[in-house]
Amino acid sequence: MTTDSTDAPPTDEAAVRAETVRRLERAMGSLGTAAVARMEQRLSWFRSMSAEDRSWVGLVAQSGVAAFVDWFKHPDRGRPAIAVEVFGTAPRELTRSVSLQQTVEMVRVVIDVVESRVTELAAPGGEQQLREAMLRYSREVAFSTARVYARAAEARGAWDARLEALIVDALLHGDREEGLQTWGASLGWSRTPVIAIAGLLGDQDAEEVLADLRARARRSGHDVLAGVQGERVVVVVGVNDQTTPDPMAAATPLAGLFGPGAVVVGPPVSDLRAASRSARAAVDGLRAAPGWPDAPRPVAAEDLLPERALDGDRDARRRLVEEVYLPLRDAGTPLLDTLAVYLEHASSLESTARMLFVHPNTVRYRLSRVAELTGFAPADGRGSFVLRIALTLGRLAERG
Structure with a gap:
């Protein structure tokens, strides 16, 4: 076989x-x-x-x-x-x-x-x-x-970094806003409200700073985009409002990662498409921040309106006129006159009362009304400065 x-x-x-x-x-x-x-x-x-x-x-x-x-x-x-x-x-x-x-x-x-x-x-x-x-x-x-x-x-990290830089640039220049939501979605962006934070790089390594900012923001559950433009670092944060109800509080843990100098937070907006308003306010605030060396860190761009106005920021000038001067003017001449005299006489109730021929309690009441209408107290050092700038800008806007 x-x-x-x-x-x-x-x-x-x-x-x-x-x-x-x-x-x-x-x-x-x-x-x-x-x-x-x-x-x-x-x-x-x-x-x-x-x-x-x-x-x-x-x-x-x-x-x-x-x-x-x-x-x-x-x-x-x-x-x-x-x-x-x-x-x-x-x-x-x-x-x-x-x-x-x-x-x-x-x-x-x-x-x-x-x-x-x-x-x-x-x-x-x-x-x-x-x-x-x-x-x-x-x-x-x-x-x-x-x-x-x-x-x-x-490759994904390099692409994400380039896309983040493109989004930050688009936000600051206010163009291509129709594509921002799509770009953000490609990076997994979903959180709202949105704030922008601007600060200086200093002598730190740019890539390390951006990596640290992203890591810390994401540990808190926030969405984040970050980019460096020269010496300036701009971070856009989609705030996780479940863990951080106050948008400003989302910026506080990040402030220490920026270089020396001011860290400015733009106003919260509804979504990434509207974030250009927050980003431009943060950058304008950063440029004007040296005018207030004792500002908190971080500081809201809204709190830098007078410095921004003096630095030529038209939006800041408009807001001071519309939100501070016009409410006082519309409330009647006594409030504006009382405020002007009070500011010109070293914030003295007695001197203001004598100049206006009224009782000091009347001056006190009118100044409290000023604070209610504007949110700024005339007796406070910072408040009096904001009111003085707004008063001057309002008068200039109404000339002629």
Whole structure:
């Protein structure tokens, strides 16, 4: 009785490998199918993926098996080019759908499927040879996986940084506002209200400062965009109002990361599209901040209206006239006259009363009305300064 040569046990290592390769090639399709079925069974995240992403993962698994068989068939090639042969089949977006940890789990499943069939797949006497090859291959897959995700993260980080810089530039220049929401969405932006913060870089490293600002803001649950323009750092924060109901409070932990000098916070706005108003106010406030060296840090851009007005900020001038001067004027001449005399006579109740021929209590009452209408107390040093600037600007606006 004769024996079929294809069923006879191989007699040397090369022959054993050749027979194992033949068995692997016959089983490639079933191995890939079994790997996908095992993923469906063991990996909950795989079951919850979209059909398209599952199909791409399945293709990666099939490619991994095929690449292993080809590499096992040609051991003289050295290290396998796994990044191209396996991961090159999937779109770049897959690295966003599947995390590094999930990819490691997927590789383990594929290896487990092959290992469970070593006795069937290996030629007689070739079991150890196949196991050692699988061990080496799985190690190369692990290294290649890490490299693929590292490159994707690096590319994503570089793209995010460029996009952030573009958004910050658009906000400051007030153009391309129709695209801001789309750009923000691509960065995962969802929080409101939105504030802008401006400060100086100083002698710090720009990339380190931006990284620290982003990390600290995100630890508090805020969305954040940051960019450097020369010596100026501008940060746009989507405030998590569940943890930080006061938008100004979101800026306080970030202030210490800026360089020396003022840190100015723009007014809160409803969304990213409207953030240009907050960003421009913050930058205008930063430019005018040297006029108030004792300002708190951070300081609201709204609190720098007089310095901004003196620095030529038209919006600040308009707001001081509309929000301070006009309410006083519309309330009647006695309030304006009383305030003007009070400011001119060193904030003295008695001197003001004598000049106006009224009782000091009348002066006191009128000044309290000024504070109610404007939010600034004439007896307060800072309040009197704001009122004096607003009074002067209002008179200039009404000349002629």
